[in-house]
Amino acid sequence: MLHAFASLLALISLCETAIIINPDGPLGRKFEGIGAISGGGATSKLLANYKQQQLNEILDYLFKPGYGASLTQLKVEIGGDSQSTEGTEASHMHTATDKDCTRGYESWLIQKAKEINPNIEIHGLPWAFPGWLGDNPYERPERTADYIVQWVKCMKGTFRVQVDYIGIWNEKPYSVDYIKVLRRALNKAGHKHVKIIVADGNWEIAKDIQKDAELREAIHAIGAHYPGTWSSNLAQSLNLNLWASEDYSTYNDDVGSGCWARILNQNYVNGMMTSTIAWNLVASYFDKLPFPKCSLMTADEPWTGHYTVNGPVWVTAHTTQFTQPGWTYLKHGTGVGHFPDGGSYVSLVSPDKTQLTLVVETMVSESVTLSLVSTRCIPSYKAFASIQLNWNNTLRSRRQDTEIDIFLVTDEYII
Incomplete structure (x- = not known):
């Protein structure tokens, strides 16, 4: 789960699959x-x-x-x-x-x-x-x-x-x-x-x-x-x-x-x-x-x-x-959908569109690598720290000018 502030246009790849996330586009139903x-x-x-x-x-x-x-x-x-x-x-x-x-x-x-x-x-x-x-x-x-x-x-x-x-x-x-x-x-x-x-x-x-x-x-x-x-x-x-x-x-x-x-x-x-x-x-x-x-x-x-x-x-x-x-789901295809090899993702935005939450589930037992590429926001790392679990995952980031890459590698059976 990734939580970011400000308007976001991001590209996510999971198991080499690319998805566009755009909360500035049409929205889905209200959560x-x-x-x-x-x-x-x-x-x-x-x-x-x-x-x-x-x-x-x-x-x-x-x-x-x-x-x-x-x-x-x-x-x-x-x-x-x-x-x-x-x-x-x-x-x-x-x-x-x-x-x-x-x-x-x-x-x-x-x-x-x-x-x-x-x-x-x-x-x-x-x-x-x-x-x-x-x-x-x-x-x-x-x-x-x-x-x-x-x-x-x-x-x-x-x-x-x-x-x-x-x-x-x-x-x-x-x-x-x-x-x-x-x-x-x-x-x-x-x-x-x-x-x-x-x-x-x-x-x-x-x-x-x-x-x-x-x-x-x-x-x-x-x-x-x-x-x-x-x-x-x-x-x-x-x-x-x-x-x-x-x-x-x-x-x-x-x-x-x-x-x-x-x-x-x-x-x-x-x-x-x-x-x-x-x-x-x-x-x-x-x-x-x-x-x-x-x-x-x-x-x-x-x-x-x-x-x-x-x-x-x-x-x-x-x-x-x-x-x-009261938050709103993004539209299917621009923040909501399936991964081709199993699993799904949903994205929700706050009413004022200053906050975005992305939740990913894969239902697989092997390790998964998730990368988020953002050109217009700085992610909040507190989102990860606040879930008190077996958080043995690797989180690293790289910033080049205004671009921020985040890579998350999960262990097996990790929530």
Whole structure:
């Protein structure tokens, strides 16, 4: 990852491949951030049992800006009193008349994340609904919409937290009528700012959006799960925000870290997705449960205080520590693309075009040489020093008049 100041026209060669980078040309889509999911379900169960010192360290590695993963989004399960993968999360309304905003630990985690980074964006998504809403929550859409609105009110009224995004129903069929009812209910309750993400499944809803102006107006983005870095042609043509609203779900070892790096870059290179959210945030559940350690980091031993800061944290940092939501991707072919022999690169510029970030991933085990030739900028070497990893790479530069050459030689399996 290279970070440079001032307008840049650069030539990069990777494995003898040349790419032009030009942030002064046409721009691509606006970057909306990287997040992770707590829930789906009970994935953060053990976290609150850590002693304060270790808990603070773990949360800093996840949420503190400029420190670890520096996540810009936190997505949580709206508990539904039903088993939803690793366990069950409690609903804020066991019955229609039983409302308790303090149930569960997601609100606690949201508060902690907000204390560390007040600008982090908060998502809510139900994986299940309590029984009183029936087997099909779409049969009485007004009642289900009010149930979701009550959760948004809980966050605002009890915890002083503004919810930014709401989903429909995790990996279940969607209802166009319900989405419209939910939009109206949020607006009526004074939550017009809460944006709806649909439909946390695949890209099929694009067909309905294409022919329904009210539906299009009701939503902020189409969010797909595990899209394999690709979105549909129709979804791309709608000029809507496209998200990987759940992705990754891979062991947090070296291989999983490489997969996460590929996902973060290629979700935009291939699919024009401007936000990617990992399942899951932290493996704070017992190792014998399904999908152990499929997380950015591991914290499953509160009784010893032990936790592990795994590679996906630092992979995330390569983007989040050197960009902000609101930066813009460069166009494909002038800063975004594939290398012929595998791997990809993305470039993003700040709104005032005074900063440029380039992120490269190769998914190869052998050493790689990357050279950057710039005629109009001086790179910031601090960008390399701020990532605390096994940084055994070689960095050298040569300056001739106004031209600066930078050569970076990476070792094997280096983030």
